[in-house]
Structure formats: C-alpha cells, structure tokens
Amino acid sequence: MAREKSVNKLFIIRLTKAMSEKGLRQSDLAYMANIGQGTISEYLNSEKGRSPGAAELGRMAQSLGVSMGWLWGLEDSSTSENAPYVQAIHRLEGKLQFAKKTLRGALDYLEEEIESDKIVLNKLLPSNNPSCPKQ
Structure with missing residues (x-):
C-alpha cells in the first residue's frame, strides 16, 4: 500500500x-x-505534495524576510528584525551566483573558440616558415 504524502497547507x-x-x-x-x-x-x-528541506525553507524565509518557524506554521508572528537586510543580502547573493554562471559560460565558450582558431591557424601556416610565429 502506497503511503500518502503529507502536505503542510x-x-x-x-x-x-x-x-x-x-x-x-x-x-x-x-x-x-x-x-x-x-x-x-x-x-x-498541494497535489504535488513536495515540501522543502530545512536549507531551502531557511533560504526562502530569509529571502521573504520572515522566520522559518512562521513560514512552516510553527509560529504565529512573521516579524524578523533584520528582514530588509537579509532580503537585500540574498538578492545580491542570487545576482552573484547568476553572474558567476554567466561568466563561466563565457569563458568556456572563449576557450573552445581559441582552440578552434589554433587548429585552423596550424593548418594554414607552414610549420617550417621562420617568419611565422609558432603556437
């Protein structure tokens, strides 16, 4: 018998x-x-029945400026003294992660292009010509 997932409504x-x-x-x-x-x-x-782990719950709570306990339904108050600061920090962290991924992709692309250009140049330039720079 399949166990039914519990949903925290x-x-x-x-x-x-x-x-x-x-x-x-x-x-x-x-x-x-x-x-x-x-x-x-x-x-x-609620039909998916998926619940966040503690790390995800914590990141969502911080991003929203509420406590984990309130978000999960364990506390009545949603106030958090540092909410604006925490939210700004998480927004900046998200932007930094995005920038890192974008930069990594650009660097990978450039490395591929450089390797491709080296292959083409090696085919075009005679290897025994002293006036041609070697790679």
Missing part, C-alpha cells in the same frame, strides 16, 4: 501570502533563494 498559504505581500513571483523567489522555479511551483501545489 499552512506552509503553502503562508508562502503564497509572503510572496504576495512582497510583490514577488515564483521566479523572483527562486532567484533570491537560489532554488529552481519549478521547485517553488511544486511547493505551492
């Missing part, structure tokens, strides 16, 4: 509320918390 309600209050879309929260947008979507879909 209060978590879904509070996650939706916090996102709405901050004017955030799923993609915004995903970017800020460094979680896939599809994963956020699954957290919000």
Whole structure:
C-alpha cells in the first residue's frame, strides 16, 4: 500500500501570502533563494505534495524576510528584525551566483573558440616558415 504524502497547507498559504505581500513571483523567489522555479511551483501545489528541506525553507524565509518557524506554521508572528537586510543580502547573493554562471559560460565558450582558431591557424601556416610565429 502506497503511503500518502503529507502536505503542510499552512506552509503553502503562508508562502503564497509572503510572496504576495512582497510583490514577488515564483521566479523572483527562486532567484533570491537560489532554488529552481519549478521547485517553488511544486511547493505551492498541494497535489504535488513536495515540501522543502530545512536549507531551502531557511533560504526562502530569509529571502521573504520572515522566520522559518512562521513560514512552516510553527509560529504565529512573521516579524524578523533584520528582514530588509537579509532580503537585500540574498538578492545580491542570487545576482552573484547568476553572474558567476554567466561568466563561466563565457569563458568556456572563449576557450573552445581559441582552440578552434589554433587548429585552423596550424593548418594554414607552414610549420617550417621562420617568419611565422609558432603556437
């Protein structure tokens, strides 16, 4: 007999509320918390029955400026003294991660192009010509 997944409906309600209050879309929260947008979507879909782990819950709570306990439904108050600062830090961390991935992709592309150009040059330039620079 298959075990039914338990769904924390209060978590879904509070996650939706916090996102709405901050004017955030799923993609915004995903970017800020460094979680896939599809994963956020699954957290919000009670039929999927997917719940975040502690690390993801913590990143979402910090990004939204609420406590993990409130977001999960263990606390009544959502206030966090450092909410604006934490949210700004996580937004910057998300941007930094994006920049790193973009830069890594650009560097990989350039390395491939350089190797390709070397092959072409080696075919075009005679290897015994002293006036031609060697690679």
